[in-house]
Amino acid sequence: MATEPKSIFWLLEGVTDIKFFKPKVSGHTTLIECNGKYKLIEIVKRINSIKSLQHIRVMGIVDNDYDWLTGYLLPDNVISTEPRDLEGVLLRANCIENVLAEYGNVNAIAQFKMMNGSVIDAVLNRAMIFGKIRAANSLTSKVKLKELKPIQFFKKNWTYDEDAVLARAVQLGVCNTVEDLKLVIENLPDAPPWHYVRGHDAVDVLCGGLASVLGPSKGICAAQIEPILRQSFSYQDYLKTEIYSSSKAWHERQGLDYPCPAAV
Structure with a gap:
């Protein structure tokens, strides 16, 4: 060569x-x-x-x-x-604000922040169950979880059916029972949220927020959000x-x- x-x-x-x-x-x-x-x-x-x-x-x-x-x-x-993936690096750098400016509703976002705190924390909280399941899978069956996507469990008030998420993970083979999966999750070590949350899941959850309580902006998907995140990430951010x-x-x-x- x-x-x-x-x-x-x-x-x-x-x-x-x-x-x-x-x-x-x-x-x-x-x-x-x-x-x-x-x-x-x-x-x-x-x-x-x-x-x-x-x-x-x-x-x-x-x-x-x-x-x-x-x-x-x-x-x-x-x-x-x-600590986990590139999309998480972008979200942690506050690039999410440019996404909200492009696709969110200013009044809806202000109301949400007043009642619930920061949008990025809300995204983390909603994406955590998916991250913990993926972490558990890395220690157990190591099955493919491409079919486990937050949008499948999305509700119009920007909540997610965690019982259904756990049940689907068991169907995909992560553990034999939901009880077994919960036990593995409970025994995961304490770590900062971004160690567990998968960036693609977080972007999916953000799409759900923009389609509901932060918008609504219909039809928003990762293919629209991820370029904004990349373009918002400055070289100065990269140096850190x-x-x-x-x-x-x-x-x-x-x-x-x-x-x-x-x-x-």
């Missing part, structure tokens, strides 16, 4: 990661989509294991998911988001992340300059 002497490759999970990182790097850095976390890790491991390829300067970036909980170890040249500090440290260990955009 021939490469330019200064070529650096960042391997990323998917196309939305490419969209996030593209404005944040420049120079000789090439961003490559790997179609999933574990495919990315396998590619990195193969490159690392083949002597003739070890001159290639390659770094992977993946979502942490629940690696912090399961103890899953990444190769040295793969770093992870903090663990992604930045970890990727910068990797470049320094390789004796490489960090590929920041020329405009920064």
Whole structure:
């Protein structure tokens, strides 16, 4: 595999990661989509294991998911988001305010905040049950939970049927019974909310809020919200992340300059 002497490759999970990182790097850095976390890790491991390829300067970036909980170890040249996924990083940086300005109703949002507190806390609270189920799954059956989406359990007053959520998780194979699943969830370690809440679930919950008590804005979906979150996340926000500090440290260990955009 021939490469330019200064070529650096960042391997990323998917196309939305490419969209996030593209404005944040420049120079000789090439961003490559790997179609999933574990495919990315396998590619990195193969490159690392083949002597003739070890001159290639390659770094992977993946979502942490629940690696912090399961103890899953990444190769040295793969770093992870903090604490769970990229969408969570964007939501924690208060990018949600631009989404609310674009799709929310000013009076409805003000009324909601007066009665219930911040919107982001409300999103976290509603998304938590889904995150805890996913965490429990990472410790038990490890079944695919793509079909477990908050919108399926949404009610018009922006509540979610948690009993139905637990029952559906059992149907999908997370545990044998709802009682077993509740016990696993009860025994999960204490951790900050964003360690458990999946960013995509939080965005789904935010869509529910905008379709009801924060709007209503009909037909709002993640495909409309996620670009606003990415565009609202400044380079200064990026510099505060663990992604930045970890990727910068990797470049320094390789004796490489960090590929920041020329405009920064």
